[in-house]
Amino acid sequence: MGGVGDLLDHLTLQDVVSFTGSAQTAMKLQTHRVFARESVRFIAERDSLNASILGPDAAPSTPEFDLFVKEIVREMTVKAGQKCTAIRRAIAPRKHIDAVQEALSARLARAVIGDPRQEGVTMGALASQSQLNSVRDAVAELSKHARIVSGDPNRVDAKGDGVEGGAFMAPILLRSDDPWGAAAIHDVEAFGPVSTLMPYEDITDAVALANRGLGSLVLSLFTNDPVAAETMVLGSGAYHGRMMILDRTSAKESTGHGSPLPVLVHGGPGRAGGGEEMGGVRGVTHYMQRTALQGSPALLSGIVKQWLPGAPKPEGEVHPFRKRISELEVGYTLKTASRTVTIEDIEHFAHFTGDTFYAHMDEEAAKASPIFEGRVAHGYLILSFAAGLFVEPAPGPVLANTGLDNLRFQTPLYPGDSMRVELTVKSKSVRDEEKGEVRWAVYIFNQKDEVVATYDLLTMNVP
Numbered sequence: 001m002g003g004v005g006d007l008l009d010h011l012t013l014q015d016v017v018s019f020t021g022s023a024q025t026a027m028k029l030q031t032h033r034v035f036a037r038e039s040v041r042f043i044a045e046r047d048s049l050n051a052s053i054l055g056p057d058a059a060p061s062t063p064e065f066d067l068f069v070k071e072i073v074r075e076m077t078v079k080a081g082q083k084c085t086a087i088r089r090a091i092a093p094r095k096h097i098d099a100v101q102e103a104l105s106a107r108l109a110r111a112v113i114g115d116p117r118q119e120g121v122t123m124g125a126l127a128s129q130s131q132l133n134s135v136r137d138a139v140a141e142l143s144k145h146a147r148i149v150s151g152d153p154n155r156v157d158a159k160g161d162g163v164e165g166g167a168f169m170a171p172i173l174l175r176s177d178d179p180w181g182a183a184a185i186h187d188v189e190a191f192g193p194v195s196t197l198m199p200y201e202d203i204t205d206a207v208a209l210a211n212r213g214l215g216s217l218v219l220s221l222f223t224n225d226p227v228a229a230e231t232m233v234l235g236s237g238a239y240h241g242r243m244m245i246l247d248r249t250s251a252k253e254s255t256g257h258g259s260p261l262p263v264l265v266h267g268g269p270g271r272a273g274g275g276e277e278m279g280g281v282r283g284v285t286h287y288m289q290r291t292a293l294q295g296s297p298a299l300l301s302g303i304v305k306q307w308l309p310g311a312p313k314p315e316g317e318v319h320p321f322r323k324r325i326s327e328l329e330v331g332y333t334l335k336t337a338s339r340t341v342t343i344e345d346i347e348h349f350a351h352f353t354g355d356t357f358y359a360h361m362d363e364e365a366a367k368a369s370p371i372f373e374g375r376v377a378h379g380y381l382i383l384s385f386a387a388g389l390f391v392e393p394a395p396g397p398v399l400a401n402t403g404l405d406n407l408r409f410q411t412p413l414y415p416g417d418s419m420r421v422e423l424t425v426k427s428k429s430v431r432d433e434e435k436g437e438v439r440w441a442v443y444i445f446n447q448k449d450e451v452v453a454t455y456d457l458l459t460m461n462v463p
Helices: 023-030 033-038 063-081 094-109 129-142 203-211 226-239 281-287 297-304 343-353 363-368 379-390
Strands: 016-021 041-046 050-054 087-093 147-150 172-175 194-200 216-222 240-246 265-268 275-278 333-335 398-409 418-430 436-446 451-461
Touching: 016 023, 016 275, 016 281, 023 041, 041 265, 041 275, 050 063, 050 203, 063 087, 063 094, 063 194, 063 216, 063 240, 087 094, 087 203, 094 147, 094 172, 094 194, 129 172, 129 194, 194 203, 203 226, 216 226, 226 240, 265 281, 275 281, 343 379, 379 398, 379 418, 379 436, 379 451, 418 451
Parallel strands: 016 041, 050 087, 050 216, 087 194, 172 194, 216 240
Antiparallel strands: 147 172, 216 265, 240 265, 265 275, 333 418, 398 451, 418 436, 436 451
């Protein structure tokens, strides 16, 4: 916040700069000579003309209508509307535009502006007098293309002692009945308690108006119609970093238009800056040096400490389940003996589990399938037999089976076929002094050495 001195002059190719704020400042940073010379990675999250849309089904008196009005008022008054995610454009069906205006005006009129320490005050001041002047200038520009229907940018009744001369401003709602003839309402942002109401003709028109903002951090849609929601998502998804679809069933759990969850993307294309923040692990990757590696499976496995297909699979005399994590070598492999799967095995498994699917029990129906040549073994029978082939039953360093990932069945196993297993240490990690995790690559083969199934087995082991 404020000046940075000569800090930017010392950036190198190993640095990354993240910025949130105005488009003007972001562009100033992007054109800095050091950014260009060093190719400094730059992530911008810029203020944008975010939109909120009332679905065509959300008539007055519906829960979605009320939620739409409530959310717009909240985004206009929280932090005096000085939020990068605030709703700048409220878009509603033309047939409901008057009702929306009436409902918004009534709610905005109840806003109590002044010293937040005063009981009953619901909206405070803008950041500074200069910010107040900037918002007033933006409202004056917008007023050339839309009319003010609620609030006065130059008059406010602020509550509290000593608030005279403070940067207070009443919430300003504008309305444009010709949104395609008023470019300013899609291009000029008043960074304060200001929003412009506009109508749309049909859902296709609503999509186009939302996208006319040329990129935003968030778009919200209030609808109970899944078809309208699908149309909006498919039509507008590429223009907005986050899309919130709110209906009567999700309202109680929703964090709202302007409050993204940490696992969601916070950023957006175009006017929003083209960057991303948060997003869980996805957000972290923006701040990491990423390098692609090429090499043989053996070399790459040694570098990343994970067995990769094609890397050596050394065997030993000791069963891998008898080794502690510290004793296990990545790539260490157990190759089991074979077991023949009989028709009796398949029928016993079917009746024991209740899985009597035709492919396991009806020879003619199985042959009629375009996939099978006759009755086949259950996939889960194959997994069970595989465990029987590689498990070491006696107590030892393996404490528990904790999961199975990435299971794929690749080749059917028919009665009379045999199966064998290769169990390979894929990776390992220690959690604490008592336990850790081993990930095993499991390959199941038939008598022709064709891969029947593959998966990752997870076990909890003694370090």
